[in-house]
Amino acid sequence: MKPIKSIIILLIIVVTSFSCTSDSTNEVIDFVDLEATVKTDVSYGNDEFQTYDIYLPAHRDSDTKTLILIHGGGWTSGDKKDMNTFIEFIQKDLPDLAILNMNYRLVDETTEAYPMQINDITDVVNHFNANLEEYQISKDFGFVGVSAGAHLAMLWSYAFDDTQQTKMVGSIVGPTNFTDPAYLENVNFTTVNLLEQLYGLELTTEFLEKISPYHQITEFAPPTILFYGGKDPLIPTSQGDLLQSKLEALGIMHEYTLYPEAGHGWEGLELLDTWSKLKAFIGANLD
Template sequence: MKPIKSLIILLLIVVTNYSCTSDSNSDGNDFVDLEAYVALDVPYGDDESQTYDIYLPAHRDEDTKTLILVHGGGWTSGDKNDMNGFIQLIQADLTDVAILNMNYRLVDEATQAYPTQINDITAVVNQLNANLDTYQISSDFGFIGTSAGAHLAMLWSYAFNNSDQAKMVCSIVGPTNFTDPEYLENTSSDTLLLLTQLYGLDLTTEFLETVSPYHQVTEDAPPTILFYGGKDPLVPVTQGSALQTKLQELGVMHEYTLYPEEGHGWAGLELLDTWSKLKGFINENLL
């Protein structure tokens, strides 16, 4: 699902450059003056892929919220650097927000998609919780995910948010329901082929429901904002519209935007519209 990268790159046109600097006193104690601070490739596990970048704003305190970014790439590829456009947007327009941009273990012959990648999100959340005092931030956070990363962010928020720390989740062209006939009844579907590669040839309905945010969402789900393209060759329109309907039935706060002429990513006025709506949603539900 690599076309989403163009969306992230084009986001750069709507922000100005922003830089963060770290601060340390002579004793090596960071955050003394609560200046802006950046730490790159922070390990959260033993695998080389288990790292994150963290960006802490100046003048933060125990009420400072964090946005966790989850990149796409079809569960088999991609990198946290693909989300750098969002970092610049957030730093320019949401100056009081901390940002955690994570990598996770990618699927290969030795690594299964589920529960490995969900476990990685849990490990990141656990490490963030263990460092709240060090980072001087709140335990509340929100997710922004793109494509496969949006699927993971929604699945974690709906099925693994046991301590109610995730206060909002954003899906940009994220798959939501792997039992959708648009997938299962379309033998030429690239996603159906990908599912067999990710989870094996013997896919049961029960398992596909387990890994589908649509089937895991409950009335306790955090507020959710959804963006989809009407001509997406990878993610059928029904992936967003069906979840939107279910969120409405459950009474979950949500917003849904469909760009009828767009695919797996977009630019121009639609791009500006996406960020405007997402920024407003973050302000309303996280900050």
């Protein structure tokens, strides 16, 4: 009987050891050090313009945040490829971030900017959230927009982000207040005619406030960084001044930079300064 009993005990030890080894092996297999991946022209809707590119960094995990880029073009033109310079900066200096570079439907004779383009951002965010498991990243993101794209980024973040998923927003020459006389009476730009073209209706003060980030911002708005040019023929400096005052009054973390000699965009040392400040702001609030 003793040999049989010894064999049974030995079998139990072997089975137990095998089970522990298998569990340990599974833990190692479940951990995957992910490689960098780029997915281009991901469709988030039925229109040809409803696509985005997503750049997923190596070694990403559930803490990896995403920066969503929104191009400019006066709401009527432009393309996600216009943000390629920012993608290069981000990949070089903030390599742990994912990047989502989106296109959106543009205004033409058959469409109106609002709410179409805001709805496109909502659809992008919904598509992003639905694919978090596939992308293997965090749900947290920030925005960087240029001109019309900056307006859309601010307006969506301030008025349409019901779950406060946005952790920061960066605006480069973005319109903020369509009731500002300095904007509506801008002699260098027929703003009223443009707005009528964009929105296709009689422009009431109530409607202009609805599409103005300045009028939609609340104390729940995310940290915001602003950049404007002192000689911008399209966007008066009051657009940045007004929003800066509102951010300060609401106690929202923010930064504001005015380049006195710059226009509607800049390059060289001013662009490097913009990226240096933007990089630090993203690092403090998103990275």
